[in-house]
Amino acid sequence: SLAESNLLSKIGFGVLPDLLNSIVSGFGSFSVGLFSVIFISFFFLKDSKLFEDGIMTFVPKGNESKTKTSITKIKDLLSRYFVGLVFQILILFVIYTIVLLIFGIKNAIVIAFLCALLNLVPYVGPIVSGFLMLLLTMSSNLGESFSEVILPKTTYVMIGFIIAQLVDNFFSQPFIFSKSVKSHPLEIFLVIIIAGILFGVIGMIVAIPSYTAIKVILKEFLSEYQVVKKFTKNL
Template sequence: MEMALRTRYILLALGMLILGFIAWYFKDIVTYIIVAAVVSTLGRPLARFLRKVRIWKIRFNSSVSAFITLFLILVVLLGMLGFIIPLIAGEFSKLASVDYNALLLQLEGPINQVLVFIGYEPITFSGFSVTDLASSKLASLFKFSKVTDLFGSVAGTIGSIFVGIFSTAFIAFFFLKEEGMFREGLMALTPEGYEDRFSRSFDRITNLLNRYFIGLVVEIIIVAILVTIGLLIVGLNFGTAALIGVLCGLFNVIPYLGPWIGGGFGIVIALAMNVDQPFMSHTLPVLGFMIIVFGSSQMIDNILIQPLIYSSSVKAHPLEIFLVIMAAGSIAGILGMILAIPVYTILRVLASEFLSNLKVVRKLTENMEPGVNVGERDLPK
């Protein structure tokens, strides 16, 4: 009997591995479906509301309500882009007009002081020209062979983006029109006898991931606002402060590395914007205050915001989360680090539901909501 139980566990694990390989092989399609499921989940309350609304005794059917919902989501996204893109374009136009040769010459003195202090030879930027370097790089880039490759790559990327947007919108339309389609599609892939357990897992995963992603969006907004307000207090203009704040909020999605990347971009932008100011008396104090702003926002994020997000979704030990993120980063880079927590959450829920007889699974999922104890009497006959 124990051998039969072990065989069933092995077959279940093999089935999950095969399903994972199929999902990886068709990762583009799986990505469209997952994004469409997220979009439909966000838009479902509005679609339900529209189906109940009557205008001159006319009630919207499921198709019309789904179309209006997708249209309004698109309008909101375009409105956000319409606010952010001009802001970014204005700041980049200022960056394009910066005299980077003057910036390097301004940094030469402080850099050499540090090099001499640590025992290295000083360097000089007097014979160096950023314009000449950029011209040589552009000349090598815009050779005929490379131009054709570049246009081909750009055309392919644009085509992929349009295909992705259309596919996601098309799938999301039917998810909104026919509620439960995504769930029913997954249930159709579930072996007989496991439907109840998978249904419970689906509900738990949906609940946890909804809380996680909502918390993540709130975290991005709060970090962006905190950094923007802090930089305004430091003395940066609104456009520059908002740009750096948005970058810090977005990069904060990347665990551990994101805050450093966002802060690094902020320092570079501030250096470029203050190229005409005295470095030691003006620029250096501004950079110091910016570092204080970045550090303070990260302390608030790490102490107050992240524990609320992770405690209500992942419910895992901080060391456990760290190891999972590092492993995911080794496998799939930055994208793996971003997806590590939601994927690990899904795996833990499935393991707690289907493999709770294993000691290691019970240990890893002891802080989660209790799953079903899978014994011999629980397995399908």
């Protein structure tokens, strides 16, 4: 109808290509940083003996035992953390894929994968992925009736997105943090925010593993201090 045509023209779908290009460009930078983090973490976990030997060459005599204990604990905690992240992303990917396929969204698997992967960036990632899913859902139905097709499909898809985020926030993330890094959610929130301010998106991605490693080292080398005991009591 004429009203719907006017509404669609006001929305300005003509800017979608430029907007999507910007998103893809930003996602490319994010992917490079993420790949670097995953590669370094994988190297540390897989070839930990080589990594450990390299560190031990710089450790003063008398601290070898504590250093080896720290490396072992860090490896154990990070292994559980990364396994938890894989399950977190997998759960989101499955939910997103099911929702998008049900409503016939084009390239459902690709969209679901990108949106699930963006969730690796704490707090900011879900917002970006929600916006991306909204845009791609609407753009995949261009030419259809706005009131009869675009609006209902987009609404249902976003409801599915919200359900997936609720599952992630109240099941996946608490399980990962409590079973792996053993830190209070408020701790995690503050660490991620500070890391994001100082180092941007990459800082937010590496914040939790780095924070966990620091806590383990403090527990091993400065456990005689009361503040350290209280700070690391859950490790």
